[in-house]
Amino acid sequence: MATIRKRNGKWQAQVRIKGSGALSRTFLTKADAQAWSRSLEAEAVRRGLPVGLKVLDSMTVSHILIRYRDEVTPNKRGAVREYVAIRVMLRSDISKTKLSSLSAAVVNKYIKNRLATVKPGTVRRELSILQHALGVSRNEWELPLQSNPVAMSKKPQAAESRTRRLEAGEWECLRNECAQSGNAQLLPMVELGIETAMRRGEVLSLQWKDIDWNKKTLLIHITKNGHARTIPLTPRALQIIEAQRSIKHHSDSRIFPTTEAAIKMAWRRVIRRCCLIDFKYHDLRHEAISRFFELGLSIPEVALISGHRDTKMLMKYTHIRPENVSQKLLRLTEAAAIVLSSNRE
Template sequence: MASFRKRQGSWQVQVRRKGAPLVTRTFASKSDAQAWARQIETEADRRGLPTDRKALDQMTVGDIVTRYRDTITPTKRGAVREEMAIRVLLKHEIAKAPLSVLTVGKVATHRDLRLKTVKPSSINRELALYRHAFEIARRMWDIPIPENPFALVTKPKVANGRSRRLEPGEWELLREACERSRNPHLLPMVEFGLETAMRRGEVLRLRWRDIEWTRRTLHIPKAKNGHPRTIPLTRRALSLLQELKPAEVVLDAVVFPTTEDAVKMAWRRAMGRVSLPDFRYHDLRHEAVSRFFEMGLSIPEVALISGHRDTRMLMRYAHLRPETIADKLRNINRPT
């Protein structure tokens, strides 16, 4: 049985099990203490069951993550990005830890160390990768891991979603900075993103065959959520495509012949030339969604364009300006 006591701002937990010695640990939060206690109690309850402890002594966290990278990651749509993320994980000290000594407490310590250098949202993505790798190891690879400590550790709280939009005059600054870029595709990509709410990867994968000029639509066969969609195009979006259209169109050719790394580099350099505090490339999507709502489009109409299947998630992208709504209210003729 586990008992908890708060002392000097920390939580002390003691676990007693018949036939097992008293075990005590101290944690910064009660949730971490409870998770650790559950793991210790489970291990005590399972004592006597056949477990290949030698195998766990010889295998590390990094071994699990490496095997996951080599066998599971290549099957995913975002394989390249996940491989880069795993490259970072393998540099962490916890990657060297043998599975036999891995506990919720060790994972919590790792989490707290990472929180000193990266944001909670980044930590949660890392923990999700670890968690899935260990679940695969337990269920599919027959590795005798009694519990998944990455699933038991408490995730850090993430602040509310971003609400950064382009303020009056900032689009002109952004456009000028993009015009000065050595990558000729940066400015049309940025403006096209504002007109379509498409993600950077979706824009880069766009091919001429995906555009239906007569219907004024664009087909996105591969989206982040796995669901293809066809979106209507604004007048400016069509104009941009016409400007980019070569004399002889190769239907299978991409509209923006550049790479994601090249765009990231060009964006960073453009941001270094202009004063746009805390404005990120993905904020273009927030800006576009907000503009569509301000144009008067309905939730289903905006969701059709953005690809959101969850209304709550869509509303996290909508940041309407009160002054815009005030202008609309002023123009409404109310009956007297």
């Protein structure tokens, strides 16, 4: 039988189950207290005595995050970034919350506090990690969590997708500054990114064995979505890769023998000199995909190159300029007029 009462501005729910003693938990809202009580009583009816719930009083969110960091995160491609996100969460108040007290209200408070200092996208990524960690705890580690509070929380709206493209004169400035960079790999990497829409990590991982000179294609083994893809190379892309042969190191199988950290540092310096502070390296991918569509490639053809398996996501990377469409319409109209005039004659 459940007892719910208000104490010190909060709601305490207590459920007494025969043979298990009293289980109690404090919530910020009465609705959360009632929901927890109902779920606990339903679980008792379905499975019998839930004595294992007592362990939730002796564990905090930090226990879950640390185990998840040590056992699950290392198997992910984005492990480095996830380590950073978990480190941030471990310093927050939510990490000290007992699992028996974790609720949607607690998660919502965490969301509100984080939004005061970071962008919604950062908060959404942290919540995704926490939600998965709680899911793994419940389904694989057999912790008696009655629900996943993160799934019931009100997540912040994702920011609008970026639409930044290179304006007139910016590409020339960017290219010239890259040519002056102390990292000789920056310019060819940037140029290849424009020609192929490849991500920075994909370009850095390219090896000579990945190039098929006869078919004029390259194979990308490691991708963000986990699906390898083979993409066609433009004549300019082939020239860029061919030029890398002259600096090929016999002990290095990579086409671009540098590190991600070195490229990031060189890029930041170039962007400052160009006064393109709002232009990110990943925007090169947006620029390339938009150019492919402006060249007249179809959606399947662009998706083949970019690796997008979702057309909706591909469209988020596509920012065709209206003035370019206007010029194309003018050319098509003029061509149609010529054909019509010729037929009349």
